[in-house]
Amino acid sequence: MNTKIKKYQNNFIAQIINKDFNQNKHLSFHTRFPPEPNGYLHIGHAKSICLNFELSKLYQGKCNLRFDDTNPLKENVQYIQAIQDDIHWLGYKYDNICYTSEYFSQLYQYAKELIKKGLAYVDHLTKEEIREYRGSLTKPGKNSPYRNRTIEENITLFKKMKKGEFSEGEVCLRAKIDMKSASVIMRDPVIYRIIFAEHHQTKNKWCIYPMYDFAHCISDAIEEITHSLCTLEFQENKLLYNWILKNINIKTHPKQYEFSRLNLEFCILSKRKLSILIKKNIITGWDDPRIPTISGLRRKGYTPDAIKKFCKKIGVTKQNHLIEFSMLEHCIRKELNKTAVRTMAVLEPIKVFLYNLDHDHKEIFVVPNHPNNPDLGSHEIVFTNIIYIDRNDFKEQHNKKYKRLTLGKEVRLRHAYVINAEKIEKDREGNITKIICYCDLNTLGKKTKNNTNPSVIHWISEKNAFPAEFRLYDQLFKIQNPEKEVNFLSYINSKSKIIKNGFIEKKIGQNIQETIERKEKRIFFQFERIGYFCIDEIESKKRQLIFNRTVSLRELWNPKNMN
Ligand code: ATP
Ligand code: MG
Numbered sequence: 001m002n003t004k005i006k007k008y009q010n011n012f013i014a015q016i017i018n019k020d021f022n023q024n025k026h027l028s029f030h031t032r033f034p035p036e037p038n039g040y041l042h043i044g045h046a047k048s049i050c051l052n053f054e055l056s057k058l059y060q061g062k063c064n065l066r067f068d069d070t071n072p073l074k075e076n077v078q079y080i081q082a083i084q085d086d087i088h089w090l091g092y093k094y095d096n097i098c099y100t101s102e103y104f105s106q107l108y109q110y111a112k113e114l115i116k117k118g119l120a121y122v123d124h125l126t127k128e129e130i131r132e133y134r135g136s137l138t139k140p141g142k143n144s145p146y147r148n149r150t151i152e153e154n155i156t157l158f159k160k161m162k163k164g165e166f167s168e169g170e171v172c173l174r175a176k177i178d179m180k181s182a183s184v185i186m187r188d189p190v191i192y193r194i195i196f197a198e199h200h201q202t203k204n205k206w207c208i209y210p211m212y213d214f215a216h217c218i219s220d221a222i223e224e225i226t227h228s229l230c231t232l233e234f235q236e237n238k239l240l241y242n243w244i245l246k247n248i249n250i251k252t253h254p255k256q257y258e259f260s261r262l263n264l265e266f267c268i269l270s271k272r273k274l275s276i277l278i279k280k281n282i283i284t285g286w287d288d289p290r291i292p293t294i295s296g297l298r299r300k301g302y303t304p305d306a307i308k309k310f311c312k313k314i315g316v317t318k319q320n321h322l323i324e325f326s327m328l329e330h331c332i333r334k335e336l337n338k339t340a341v342r343t344m345a346v347l348e349p350i351k352v353f354l355y356n357l358d359h360d361h362k363e364i365f366v367v368p369n370h371p372n373n374p375d376l377g378s379h380e381i382v383f384t385n386i387i388y389i390d391r392n393d394f395k396e397q398h399n400k401k402y403k404r405l406t407l408g409k410e411v412r413l414r415h416a417y418v419i420n421a422e423k424i425e426k427d428r429e430g431n432i433t434k435i436i437c438y439c440d441l442n443t444l445g446k447k448t449k450n451n452t453n454p455s456v457i458h459w460i461s462e463k464n465a466f467p468a469e470f471r472l473y474d475q476l477f478k479i480q481n482p483e484k485e486v487n488f489l490s491y492i493n494s495k496s497k498i499i500k501n502g503f504i505e506k507k508i509g510q511n512i513q514e515t516i517e518r519k520e521k522r523i524f525f526q527f528e529r530i531g532y533f534c535i536d537e538i539e540s541k542k543r544q545l546i547f548n549r550t551v552s553l554r555e556l557w558n559p560k561n562m563n
Contacts, residue, residue, distance in 0.1 A: 011316035013051070013257055017059060017227060029061030030226045033087070033094070034068045034216070037079040037200075039271030040286035040293045041086045043307065043328070044262040050311040051259070052229060053092040064223055065094035069101045070215050072199040080200070082286070086294040090304045096223070100215050101201040103222055107210045108162065110218055110248045111173060111192055115154045119247055120191065121147055122157035123174050130172075133179070134187050141179035141187040161194060164207045168194045175214075177243060185236050186243070189213060217241040220254040228254045231261040232318065259316045265325040266475040267292045268483055282492060283476070287538065289548050290476040290496050292328075300473065301524060301534035301550030306332040322481055329551045336524050336532040336550065341369045341376060343508050344414060344458040345527035345547075347470050347500040349388035350432060351462070354419065354439040357385035362463070367415050379507055382464035383416050388503055393457045394435055396424065403455040405435070410448065412456045414528060418443040458528050466509030468545045470500040471536065504545070512545055524550070 020026045031052045035045060056063035065087060069075050087094065100107075114120035123146045125133065135141035149157070158173055160166060173192035181187055191214035196207050217240075220228045228241075238256045245253050261269075268274060274291060277283045286293050289300035297307065310331040314323055354361075363383040370376040389405070398406040405411045410420040418440045425434040440448060447453060476496045482488040504527075512535055515523060525533045531553050536546040 011051075011259075012318070013227070013229060013259060013316055014055065014058070016257060017055065020226075021059070026226050028226065029056060029059035030063075030224055031056055031061065031229060032064040032066045032098075032220070032223060032225050034066040034219075035083050036068045036071070036074070036271075037076060037083060038071070038074040039079060039275055040082050040295055042269050042271070042274070042294065043264060043267075043292040043297065043310075044269045046090065046294060046307050047262045047311050047314065047316075048229070048231070049087060049090060049092060050308055051316055053094075055227075055229075056095075061226075062095040063092075064096045064098050064225070066098040066100065066219060066223070068212070068216065068219075069099055069199070069201060070209050070212060072195060072197040072209070075200055077200045082295065089298065090294065090307065098219070098223060099201055100210075100219050101199060103215070103219055104202060104206055104210070106222065107215055107218055108208075110244075110250070111210070111214070112155065112158065113248050114175060114191075114244075115158060115173075116151060117247065118151055118176065120173055120175050121149050121154050122161065122171050123147070123188075123190075124171050127169055130174075130190065134184060135179075137184065141181075141184075143179050144174070144188070147176065147179075147188070158192075161192070161208050162206075164194075164196070166194055168196055170194070173208075175240075175244070177240075183236055183239055185213075185240050189240060213237055213240050214244060217244050217254070217256075218248070218250065220256075221245055221250045221252045224252045225254040228256045230256060230258055232258045232320065233261070234258055258318065260318055260320045262314065263320065263322045263481070263483060264292060264328065265322055265480050266477050266482065267325070268477070268488060270483065273483075273488060276489070277476075280489070282489070289471070289536075290473050299536065299538060300548050301336075301532065302332050303335060303524075306335050309335075325475070326555050329555065333532065333551050333553075336526065338373070339376075340524040340526040340532055341508075342367075342371065342526050342528055343369070343379065343505055344381070344460055345468065345470070345502060345504045345525075345530060345533075346388045346390050346458065346460050346465075347472075347502040347527075347530065348391040349460075349465075349502050350391045350394060350435065352387045352389050352419070352435045352437055352459070354385045354387070355422075355436055356438055356441075359385055361385045365415050379505070381415065381505055381507075382461045383413075384461040384463045386462040387413070387459045388462060388465060389413075389435075389457055389459045390502075391432075394421070394432070396432070404457055405437075410440075410452070410454045412443070412454050413459045414456050416444065416459070417441060418448050418454055456529075458530075460503050460505060464506045465503035466506045466545070467543075468502060468504045468509065468547055470502060470533070470547050470549065472498040472500065472531075472549045474498070504547075509545060513542060516540060516542075526553075529553070 033052045052063050123144050125144050172190045174188045177186045179187045192208050235258045287295035287299045310328050366378050368378045393404045395406050412418045419437040421437050423436040424432050474496045477491045478493045479491045532550040533547040536548045540546045
């Protein structure tokens with residue numbers, strides 16, 4: 001088994017499983033990924049998905065997808081579909097698809113079993129009173145006056161709860177454990193509550209719903225999960241997890257292991273907070289490229305491989321860290337550097353007139369799609385007397401640090417000639433509208449006659465330009481750890497999405513249109529000197545192509561170097 005572990009990651013959970021196998025505690029491995037269908041999956045879920053599915057592959061075991069659907073007020077079938085789509089997109093196949101709601105009848109019977117054993121009671125205290133009676137870390141709890149109801153009375157009341165004879169919040173079912181327990185969780189936790197709401201799976205069959213802690217361990221046991229992996233905040237709940245399974249008559253007793261949650265710099269991962277951002281129209285939806293949901297990252301141009309590499313790189317431990325965003329970007333940049341098609345795009349065009357060329361001057365250059373991978377092929381670009389360059393590649397005044405085009409200075413056009421700016425034209429507001437340049441036709445693939453080697457800028461011929469919109473994304477939050485701020489909404493970066501209208505090369509534009517029409521695999525681009533981009537499949541219309549910037553060529557917000 002040891003050699004196998006190395007293939008994935010030698011994390012502490014893999015070591016536990018390994019030991020279990022060596023001691024013959026288990027003959028098989030079975031785990032699950034248990035999302036609550038109350039939002040879309042995010043990169044934190046991806047960490048858990050990778051862990052569960054990779055381990056089950058490694059140990060030739062199984063992994064269930066279980067919808068932890070015990071709160072009909074927050075859940076939605078739209079999320080159920082999106083969660084499945086995201087797991088498939090990441091490249092994982094679950095062995096079974098389960099719903100906690102499938103077990104509602106069994107869960108009800110187990111609750112009755114606890115009542116019959118004198119281990120659960122119906123409480124008439126209000127929510128506030130329950131909280132007050134519970135005490136705190138420093139103050140012991142006190143018993144509810146309803147704690148010593150007889151078993152018969154509790155059974156009758158629980159049945160009445162099920163029949164809808166109480167109103168919401170009027171009563172609840174609590175486990176009878178120990179109000180003086182050092183662990184607040186063990187102070188008679190609520191295990192069933194009343195909610196009058198239609199459930200997406202069970203419709204109006206139930207008006208009582210089990211609480212997470214009660215449903216989770218039993219669902220794990222029903223599915224014969226061997227290792228129940230969850231995040232660190234559930235460490236204390238393990239006491240309850242084990243207490244419930246010990247006190248009901250159930251065959252399997254899964255073991256819970258906790259690992260640290262992923263926290264990612266500049267990001268919010270809580271689904272509750274993400275849905276606030278959507279409701280307030282700060283972002284466009286669960287697939288907004290500025291949030292680290294799987295669908296947002298996909299739309300931004302991330303690939304399943306890059307996300308999986310990232311999850312592998314961060315590892316699985318019990319230490320809580322804030323992971324650098326640049327680490328995620330490093331993973332996609334590294335992949336796109338190998339696979340992206342190199343082409344030119346002009347995001348903020350300004351016209352350049354090459355006055356010494358005829359107006360019907362036309363040359364075609366064949367340029368490689370990748371500098372070191374000929375297998376990616378090549379494409380043609382057209383060179384004519386009017387071209388576009390990016391506005392920020394020109395400055396009227398020369399200064400030493402500025403290595404691009406300035407009046408009286410020269411630059412090389414990528415794959416083409418050296419040009420020299422001689423004159424400019426401006427509009428009434430003083431904006432430059434035209435740059436008039438001399439094009440040195442002796443410089444194709446050669447140095448200038450003065451033997452200089454000017455810097456290179458990208459360009460697109462006016463005749464070869466295809467209009468496109470470019471969306472440049474920056475961090476949605478201005479602070480490193482917005483998750484820990486109560487008023488996280490005050491830290492929104494108003495410049496997190498900048499839209500530019502410019503041009504790409506015509507052939508590339510036409511090709512993309514065809515791939516969209518044929519619903520082919522999407523292509524990733526490196527717009528030279530600008531960044532990695534991919535088409536926004538959701539909003540790109542036939543005439544208007546929209547590109548999302550996946551990642552810049554170099555780190556923008558974190559100067560620390562990645563290896
Ligand atoms: P959220 O706060 O985003 O709603 P959650 O834990 O309530 O998170 P669930 O749908 O209940 O979301 O999570 C499903 C599984 O994914 C759980 O096993 C949970 O531990 C895991 N998970 C959720 N968020 C993270 C995270 N940030 N890092 C690692 N695992 C996570
Ligand atoms: Mg949850």
